[in-house]
Amino acid sequence: MENTHLKESRLNIRCDVHARELLDKAATYTHVSVSEFVLSHALASAEKVVQANEIITLQPKDFQAFLAALDTHVSPNSALKKAFKRHAEQVSR
Numbered sequence: 314m315e316n317t318h319l320k321e322s323r324l325n326i327r328c329d330v331h332a333r334e335l336l337d338k339a340a341t342y343t344h345v346s347v348s349e350f351v352l353s354h355a356l357a358s359a360e361k362v363v364q365a366n367e368i369i370t371l372q373p374k375d376f377q378a379f380l381a382a383l384d385t386h387v388s389p390n391s392a393l394k395k396a397f398k399r400h401a402e403q404v405s406r
Contacts, residue, residue, distance in 0.1 A: 326351070 327337070340350035371379060389397070 324352075 336347050336351060340347040342348060
């Protein structure tokens with residue numbers, strides 16, 4: 314069974330002649346359409362950007378310190394209590 318995805322969104326890109334010629338050449342070398350070439354490379358780049366901004370990597374020592382901090386009970390200070398109170402007043406449930 315073939316895995317097909319309905320493509321419902323359109324992305325329009327304007328570029329200069331040199332950029333278009335370069336994209337055409339690269340797409341030809343990789344035996345795909347210009348749209349497929351641009352989309353696949355844009356998605357790969359987007360994945361890297363998202364990962365760089367959303368994934369946190371810790372060294373084992375730092376990870377252990379993080380876990381220890383999570384396990385340590387700390388009573389809320391006055392600033393935190395004030396923030397919770399302000400949040401409760403501003404956000405309706």
